[in-house]
Amino acid sequence: MTEWCKIEEPESGQIKIRQMNRSPGTNTTEVKKKALELGFHKVGIAAVDREDVTQTQRLQAWLALGYGADMEWMANPKRQDIRQVMPEVQTIISVALNYYTPQKRPEGTEYAKISRYAWGRDYHKVMHKKLKTLTTWLQGLHEGIQARYYADTGPVQDKVWAQKAGIGWIAKNGNVITREYGSWVFLGEVLTNLQLESDRPHTEHCGSCTRCMEACPTGAITDPFVVDANRCIAYHTIENRDEELPETVAPHLQGWVAGCDICQEVCPWNQRFAKETDVAEFEPYAGNVAPKLVELAQISDQEWDRQFPASALRRIKPDMLRRNARANLNAFHQGKE
Ligand code: SF4
Numbered sequence: 001m002t003e004w005c006k007i008e009e010p011e012s013g014q015i016k017i018r019q020m021n022r023s024p025g026t027n028t029t030e031v032k033k034k035a036l037e038l039g040f041h042k043v044g045i046a047a048v049d050r051e052d053v054t055q056t057q058r059l060q061a062w063l064a065l066g067y068g069a070d071m072e073w074m075a076n077p078k079r080q081d082i083r084q085v086m087p088e089v090q091t092i093i094s095v096a097l098n099y100y101t102p103q104k105r106p107e108g109t110e111y112a113k114i115s116r117y118a119w120g121r122d123y124h125k126v127m128h129k130k131l132k133t134l135t136t137w138l139q140g141l142h143e144g145i146q147a148r149y150y151a152d153t154g155p156v157q158d159k160v161w162a163q164k165a166g167i168g169w170i171a172k173n174g175n176v177i178t179r180e181y182g183s184w185v186f187l188g189e190v191l192t193n194l195q196l197e198s199d200r201p202h203t204e205h206c207g208s209c210t211r212c213m214e215a216c217p218t219g220a221i222t223d224p225f226v227v228d229a230n231r232c233i234a235y236h237t238i239e240n241r242d243e244e245l246p247e248t249v250a251p252h253l254q255g256w257v258a259g260c261d262i263c264q265e266v267c268p269w270n271q272r273f274a275k276e277t278d279v280a281e282f283e284p285y286a287g288n289v290a291p292k293l294v295e296l297a298q299i300s301d302q303e304w305d306r307q308f309p310a311s312a313l314r315r316i317k318p319d320m321l322r323r324n325a326r327a328n329l330n331a332f333h334q335g336k337e
């Protein structure tokens with residue numbers, strides 16, 4: 001029978017949990033095996049041992065510049081201190097799921113562009129199902145094990161933890177790039193009080209490349225690793241709820257109505273290492289790869305409801321989608337005048 005021990009830290013009074021007579025490495029192998037069995041494509045471990053001052057300062061500087069626009073959740077103080085999310089946390093289990101499918105968008109200014117991440121089933125549903133299974137399995141190992149999962153839903157700096165856990169590096173365009181799948185991955189994490197063996201943080205491999213910065217049509221990547229949401233098409237098409245898009249963005253949409261993949265599509269890592277996913281749920285829904293701008297500009301609420309079932313696109317309400325499509329049509333017509 002497996003024996004477990006609880007260890008109370010003298011200074012903080014925190015409870016750590018560890019299996020008797022086993023190294024953290026043995027548990028780590030089992031946790032990673034389980035995550036891969038559940039279909040995650042990458043898994044890594046990061047210890048929560050000290051504050052990462054650099055990352056906290058980066059986030060604070062980004063917020064101070066106003067680059068978070070009105071995404072108030074980015075300023076949640078918990079995001080800067082994982083222990084405020086879960087006081088007992090010792091370890092972050094970081095996972096990545098490849099979502100790339102090889103369909104190509106058609107050429108032609110009549111088509112609306114939807115970001116790849118939203119072509120198929122809502123990734124929250126896919127990630128949560130797998131993360132819940134991993135979390136329940138972990139909790140089932142011993143009654144003292146606490147675990148909680150997130151996938152883009154909580155005040156957790158998922159990219160920072162992914163880099164610390166060796167999943168990939170935070171790139172100049174702000175995405176996490178993996179060596180195996182490029183940046184076409186969803187990230188998730190399990191916070192736990194179980195002690196595991198950490199992976200080495202991933203090194204950064206953008207080098208002297210600046211392709212994403214040059215390709216961004218709005219100049220939103222103001223400096224390497226710094227993306228100003230106020231200028232970003234992805235932010236405005238998904239999060240901005242105003243009646244009209246700002247003049248700094250609307251003329252430069254280039255067909256995008258839901259997100260923007262430009263800075264990922266030009267990335268040499270994505271061009272070389274994108275691999276088709278084996279997750280059937282990410283197969284694009286009919287109509288998501290080549291929708292027409294004129295049709296989206298007048299889509300009714302009922303059609304929107306029918307066309308985007310169980311989709312991450314439901315965050316973009318029908319009036320926002322109509323607005324985004326209309327802005328593209330206007331930009332196109334103005335360009336011709
Ligand atoms: S998502 Fe589009 S607008 Fe935003 S930084 Fe990337 S290329 Fe620029």
Ligand code: SF4
Nearest residue numbers: 171172206209212267
């Ligand atoms: S395009 Fe170049 S600089 Fe930008 S994320 Fe990719 S490798 Fe890094």
